[in-house]
Amino acid sequence: MPDAVFDTASYFLRSFTRPCRILVAVSGGSDSMGVLMALHAAIATGEHPGFSLAACTVDHALRPQSAEEAASVAAFCRTLDIAHRTRRWEGAKPATGIQAAARKIRYELLAVAAEALGADCIVTGHTREDQHETIEMRRARSNGPGIDDGEGEGHGGAGMAATMLYGRRVWVLRPFLRLGRAEIRSFLDARAVAWIDDPSNANHAFERVRVRARIAASDDMQMPLWGGRQRAASSAAAAGLIEDRIRVHEALVAEITAENAGATDDPDWRRALLIVASALGGRDHLPARATVQRLSEFLRAGKPGRMTAGRVVFDRRAGGLYLYREARNLPVLALGPGGQGLWDGRFKITSGGPALVVTADASGRRSAQRLIDAGLPMGIVKRASTVAPGIAPADAAGIAYGEALAEIEYNIAPFDTFLPGFDRIMADAVAVSFGRERYPAPPVHDVLTEMGM
Template sequence: MSNDAVTGAATAQMPDIAAAHFIDSLFKPAHILVAISGGSDSTGLLAALAEQLKSSPNSDIALSAATIDHGLRVGSAEEARDVAAFCATLGVPHIVRRWEGEKPKNGIMAAAREARYGLLADIAAEISANLVVTAHTLDDQHETLAMRAARLREGEGGAGTGIADATLFDRRLWIVRPFLACRRADIRDYLMGRGMSWLDDPSNEDVRYERVRTRKRLAEGDIASISVPDGGVARAALSAEAAAWLDRHVTVNADVLCAIGRDGLAVDEAVLSYALSYLAAVFGGGSYRPGRERMRRVLDFIGEDRPGRRAAGGVVFDLRRDGLYLMRESRDIRPLVLASGTDGVWDGRFRIANHGPTTIRVEAAGASGWAKFAERLPKGAVQRARAVLPRIVACDGDNDTSVAIAPYLAPFDRFLTRFDLTFADRLAACFGREAYMPPPL
């Protein structure tokens, strides 16, 4: 069998080749933490990496593995022990960590993902691993694109870039996907050829989940008809163009007011839409950009070139003769209570650390908001921006508070794809923040 096989528009790699390419791409020294569930994909990833490193003992790369037991079904603890035994046969150190605490009744899969990445990041910090690898495959990519395409309305554009090859989690750890061009069938052939088995998760057959339904639908159709993106090349180029646009046309005032010069509105619509949607998420405290339909209305509003205001995604778009101003809407801003010695994210826009001796309450400043703004800025825009600044109130009535306040860029500070890194770095600089951690490859 050849090392490569063509699937649709994408070239599928064999597992051993993908593992070798990944190891060659890493900055050294490196310590890889493999997230392994015991399924065929993650088992194949660990086996392929271990095999490649065994053939190159002086590569200056360490390998460890971790299993997150979500505790969502009977037998998960025993499966984690089986994975530990498999890792032992490879001579790979293995850690099991359980997701403790009450589980949400709704959105369980999203909550499990958040918990999984948080626990993996904690383990990585404990063992000094500088990246985590997960076993997302070309099959997963097809499923993701099919699900996104199904949500689009007729006549709308493509389903986007799909799963990113590398994502920065929580500003502290890169999650890399070396098998994103590998087919699941090839991974299983690789394992069977080495006499290795894997565990089958029964949830992979549960049609209550959208991904399972999509997987079954694709198995009955022509998967080769799904167009796989270009690895994010076009998205990365758009990110770079939008970053240059930021430099030329945007200023951030007091972390709450975005000013865009008039010339900045007369640019390519793809660049403007990309940049404005992320600015809306940042100034609105949203983890995700406004949807296409909302952004279409915003772009049409700007194109009409008549001064006025529109709201979208919790953000006011204030169009004036000299340019466009963005600030958080003053509604639906919930307070945050922080005990002494704790920190948290308020309104998706500021990370607040309580260093004082008493519990504090963080709320919108309203009429009492104060910050220094340039005199040339429109008074109405400044007034609305002041109202959404954070105000710190001591819960026991004591005025002796000690807090650290830093801007939080919600769409990037939790999950940042490598596609968007250039734009995110430039936007962080606009807020006076340090650049994001560069990828380890």
């Protein structure tokens, strides 16, 4: 009788461009134990030479039992001769947004473990149920369907991607997105493998648990608005439009011709414009649906004026459209000697030695000349140059920008932390326009894109 779980693991291994070492994220729950066991069984057949497994359990330290559970996973991995590491979330936990914070720290700790264990990628056990829950959560946040107005790229109209690049460092792969939890548990039962049921999965204080209960009580399960391939095709089209229609100057101003500025009826162009705006504003998400609709109306009207959305000014002039960060709520960043930090979500600053203070360059002197040399209108130059970082030693002031004091790199906020695989072509176009290198390719063939459904 065919085994869907084992077959999916075998298919997944065949999708790699070359054999490698895989780090499996194992919490001890049925999904992660299933992906660990399935990959182990597939590799044990000898049909996938060159592959090896390692495992990591992230102990979020949110429950008294978590350390014991991590130890039981480590013991199980020893029975399979799989190298295992436990990484613990140390320190105080946030009072709100705990699940989002846990997700971010989980991927960071997994990335550290992957580096320590020599793994080339990370695999998680996300299932079809996880995909449905994610889609419903994102659908609710976007106030309903309508990816053609920008919801798709900002709120995940295609759901979770089968491949995701974390921190420009390591690819996270989700081979089980088409499998149901019941299939995985049957696979484990057949092999007498136990799993841990996390009590937080029944805690209705968490949004995902509430959504899960609502889905279970409903017969009307909505599927993704877009499939992975459709999302990838739209991203590729948006990438071409970014390259053809948008010029980014000094990572401070995006310039669009008047002819193209109002073409917001084209959903791919709208995606391109909004994603560049998010990068300029240092935001990892797009503006809300209502804001996008107002912005589209403003741009289609074709009249000179300014509108702010997502911390970015859309400055419409007779000669074209200009986008730049609004001069409000610009932070102060203090760096210790040799320290590193992210200023305004836009600039990664690394001290070249001394302690530094990073503020907005109110004078605009350093970047203004470069924007003038690019041929931008003086009004745009004056506004955009004052939202560049000004860097000075902590015991002095008045040194603008400060290339001699620090290394400065632009942070592509929508993609530098979490990049869905189906958006990589678009992300490359954005990165190049901001003077950054392209993102590394995933270790699997593009056929896995469709598994993001």
